Amino acid sequence: MPLLEKKLIQQIRRSARAATRTRGSVVTGIGDDCAVLRLPAGHEMLVTTDCSIENTHFRRDWHTPQAVSRRCLTRGLSDIAAMGGDPQAAFLSLAVPNDCPLEWIDHFLQGLLGLAKEFKISLAGGDTAASPDGIMADIVVIGSVPRGKAILRSGAKVGDRIYVTGDLGHSAAAIAALRQTHSGWTQCQTFRPQPRVAVGQYLRRHGLASAMIDLSDGLSTDLEHICQESHVGAELNAEAIPRARESAGKKRIVLNVALDFALHGGDDYELLFTSSAPIPNKIAGVRITQIGRIKRSAGMRLTAVDGRSRVLEAQGWEHFTKNL
Amino acid sequence: MPLLEKKLIQQIRRSARAATRTRGSVVTGIGDDCAVLRLPAGHEMLVTTDCSIENTHFRRDWHTPQAVSRRCLTRGLSDIAAMGGDPQAAFLSLAVPNDCPLEWIDHFLQGLLGLAKEFKISLAGGDTAASPDGIMADIVVIGSVPRGKAILRSGAKVGDRIYVTGDLGHSAAAIAALRQTHSGWTQCQTFRPQPRVAVGQYLRRHGLASAMIDLSDGLSTDLEHICQESHVGAELNAEAIPRARESAGKKRIVLNVALDFALHGGDDYELLFTSSAPIPNKIAGVRITQIGRIKRSAGMRLTAVDGRSRVLEAQGWEHFTKNL
Numbered sequence: 001m002p003l004l005e006k007k008l009i010q011q012i013r014r015s016a017r018a019a020t021r022t023r024g025s026v027v028t029g030i031g032d033d034c035a036v037l038r039l040p041a042g043h044e045m046l047v048t049t050d051c052s053i054e055n056t057h058f059r060r061d062w063h064t065p066q067a068v069s070r071r072c073l074t075r076g077l078s079d080i081a082a083m084g085g086d087p088q089a090a091f092l093s094l095a096v097p098n099d100c101p102l103e104w105i106d107h108f109l110q111g112l113l114g115l116a117k118e119f120k121i122s123l124a125g126g127d128t129a130a131s132p133d134g135i136m137a138d139i140v141v142i143g144s145v146p147r148g149k150a151i152l153r154s155g156a157k158v159g160d161r162i163y164v165t166g167d168l169g170h171s172a173a174a175i176a177a178l179r180q181t182h183s184g185w186t187q188c189q190t191f192r193p194q195p196r197v198a199v200g201q202y203l204r205r206h207g208l209a210s211a212m213i214d215l216s217d218g219l220s221t222d223l224e225h226i227c228q229e230s231h232v233g234a235e236l237n238a239e240a241i242p243r244a245r246e247s248a249g250k251k252r253i254v255l256n257v258a259l260d261f262a263l264h265g266g267d268d269y270e271l272l273f274t275s276s277a278p279i280p281n282k283i284a285g286v287r288i289t290q291i292g293r294i295k296r297s298a299g300m301r302l303t304a305v306d307g308r309s310r311v312l313e314a315q316g317w318e319h320f321t322k323n324l
Numbered sequence: 325m326p327l328l329e330k331k332l333i334q335q336i337r338r339s340a341r342a343a344t345r346t347r348g349s350v351v352t353g354i355g356d357d358c359a360v361l362r363l364p365a366g367h368e369m370l371v372t373t374d375c376s377i378e379n380t381h382f383r384r385d386w387h388t389p390q391a392v393s394r395r396c397l398t399r400g401l402s403d404i405a406a407m408g409g410d411p412q413a414a415f416l417s418l419a420v421p422n423d424c425p426l427e428w429i430d431h432f433l434q435g436l437l438g439l440a441k442e443f444k445i446s447l448a449g450g451d452t453a454a455s456p457d458g459i460m461a462d463i464v465v466i467g468s469v470p471r472g473k474a475i476l477r478s479g480a481k482v483g484d485r486i487y488v489t490g491d492l493g494h495s496a497a498a499i500a501a502l503r504q505t506h507s508g509w510t511q512c513q514t515f516r517p518q519p520r521v522a523v524g525q526y527l528r529r530h531g532l533a534s535a536m537i538d539l540s541d542g543l544s545t546d547l548e549h550i551c552q553e554s555h556v557g558a559e560l561n562a563e564a565i566p567r568a569r570e571s572a573g574k575k576r577i578v579l580n581v582a583l584d585f586a587l588h589g590g591d592d593y594e595l596l597f598t599s600s601a602p603i604p605n606k607i608a609g610v611r612i613t614q615i616g617r618i619k620r621s622a623g624m625r626l627t628a629v630d631g632r633s634r635v636l637e638a639q640g641w642e643h644f645t646k647n648l
C-alpha cells in the first residue's frame with residue numbers, strides 16, 4: 001500500500017475512533033467490509049451522496065481545509081434536513097494526490113469530525129485512494145425518518161405559501177468578492193453554513209411542510225425543482241427575499257447583498273418549503289420568511305419592488321459557485 | 325449548469341428509470357434531496373463505499389467502460405456478500421472531465437446497470453460533477469442483513485478451517501500480462517468477476533462462517549485483516565490454494581497462474597472465510613476450497629509443496645493492482 005494512503009487510513013481511523021459516538025445506530029463502524037447500522041423501529045432510511053472536487057467546488061488557496069470539509073458534510077446534512085430527517089452516520093471517500101501535505105488532511109478531518117460531533121453522528125466508514133491530480137471527497141450521509149413521513153419535493157399545492165429559512169446569498173457574494181479582489185479569503189474561511197436539521201424535523205413532526213428542498217444550487221433553480229416535481233408554478237416577491245448582509249466600501253458599510261446573489265447564488269444550505277398553514281416567524285432559533293405563493297400556471301414569476309411582475313428563470317449554481 | 329453535467333444527469337436519470345426495479349426497498353429514488361429506502365423488518369443496514377480513480381484503479385486504454393463500471397459495482401456487492409448480506413440499492417458519484425466522450429459514459433452506465441439488474445438492485449441516487457482531470461467514480465451499496473447476523477472479520481477461532489470460493493489470481497495475472505506485452509487487453513475486457521452474494525447468504529443462513537472478508541486487496545493482506553481483528557494467527561497450505569488458469573506461450577498451453585498472483589494479487593472478489601464446521605465442496609454452484617487453519621500463535625505461515633513452513637507476509641494489493 002502506498003505510504004500516503006496507509007497514513008491516510010491510519011489518520012482517519014484514529015480520528016474517527018477518537019470522535020464522540022453518541023448515536024446507537026452504528027453497530028459496526030470502520031474496520032469491516034461494511035458498516036452495520038441499526039435504525040429506530042418503524043423508520044425508513046435516507047441516503048444522500050455529495051461529491052466535492054478541487055478547483056470545481058473549492059480551491060486550496062481560497063478555502064481552509066476545515067471550510068472544505070465542513071462544506072462537504074454540510075451538503076449531506078442539509079439534504080437530510082430537507083426531508084425532515086434525523087442524521088445517523090457519515091461515510092467519506094477521500095482521494096488525495098501524493099503531494100498533499102498530511103497537515104492539510106489533518107485539518108480537513110478536524111473540520112469534518114467537528115461538524116459531525118455537533119450533529120451527534122459518527123464517521124462510520126469510507127474509502128481512501130491516491131489521486132493522480134487534485135483532491136476529491138465524496139460524502140455519504142445516512143439518516144432516518146418515520147415511515148412515510150419524509151417531506152418530498154413533489155407535495156406543493158396551488159395556494160401554498162413559499163418560505164425560506166435564514167438569509168440568502170452570503171456564499172455567492174463571498175465568491176464574487178474573491179473573484180474581484182482576491183481579498184475576501186477570510187469570508188470563505190469564516191463562513192460556516194448551518195444545516196437546518198432542527199427546522200426540518202420541526203416541520204416534519206408538526207406536518208407543516210407540503211414540499212421541501214435545501215438551497216444548494218440557488219433559490220431560482222431549487223424552486224424550479226419543487227415546481228417541476230409538484231406540477232405547479234410559483235410567484236416570488238423580490239422585496240420579501242431575506243438577503244445576507246456584507247460590509248462594503250472603504251468605510252465597511254453593512255449592506256444587503258445584491259438580489260441576484262440571493263436569487264441565483266448557490267451554497268446557501270437554507271431550507272425552501274411550501275405550506276398551506278401559516279408558519280411561526282422563528283423555528284429552532286432560525287428566522288422563517290414567507291417569500292411567495294405557489295400558483296397553478298406553470299413557470300416562475302418575480303414581483304419587483306415597483307410592483308411589476310417578470311418571468312424568473314432558473315439561473316442558480318452555474319453563475320456563481322461553479323468553475324471557481 | 326455546464327452542458328456536460330446536464331447531459332450526464334439526464335443520461336443517468338434516463339438509464340436508472342429504464343432499468344428494472346425489482347426491489348421494494350427503494351421508496352423514493354433519483355430526483356429528491358435524499359433517496360428513501362425501506363428495509364425488511366428486523367433487519368440491519370449494511371453500507372459500503374468504494375472509490376475508483378482513473379490511472380490508479382483503471383486505465384481507459386486498458387479497460388472498456390463496461391469493465392470499469394462492473395468492477396466499481398462488484399467491489400460494493402462483494403463487500404455486502406462478505407457480511408452475508410442482501411444488496412438493496414446502489415448510489416453513484418461520478419466526476420468526469422469535459423473531454424470525456426458521452427459514449428464512454430453511456431457504456432459505463434450500461435455496464436453498471438447491467439450488473440445491478442443481475443443482482444436485482446436499482447441505482448437509487450448519486451451525484452455528478454465536472455472533474456478537472458480524469459474520471460472518478462464512487463459507488464455506495466446499501467444492503468440488509470437480519471439483526472445481529474452480519475458475519476464480521478473478528479469471529480475466527482483457533483482451530484477453525486480457512487476456506488476460499490472460486491479461483492485466485494486471475495486479475496493480477498492479467499494486469500501483469502498487460503504490463504509486459506500490452507497485448508492482454510482482451511483479458512481485462514472479458515474478465516467479469518462475480519460477486520459471491522449467494523454464497524455469503526448461504527453461509528449466513530446456515531450459521532457456517534465464524535469470520536468472513538472479500539478478497540479485494542489480495543489473499544495475504546485480507547487474511548491478515550481477519551487475523552488482526554480476531555486476534556489469531558493462520559497457516560496456509562500452498563498446494564491447496566486454488567489458482568486461476570491462463571493460456572501461456574505460443575501454443576497457448578493452459579497453466580495455473582503463478583502462486584504469487586493467487587497469494588498477493590488483488591481484485592479477486594472471492595470470499596475468504598473461517599468455519600468450525602466442514603463446508604460443502606460447492607455452494608450456489610461455486611467451488612469452495614479449504615486452504616488452511618486458524619492458529620493460536622500470531623502471524624501467518626505458508627507450508628510449501630516440500631512441506632517446509634515459512635512466514636507469510638501481507639503483500640496484497642500494492643504489488644499488482646495499484647499504480648497501473
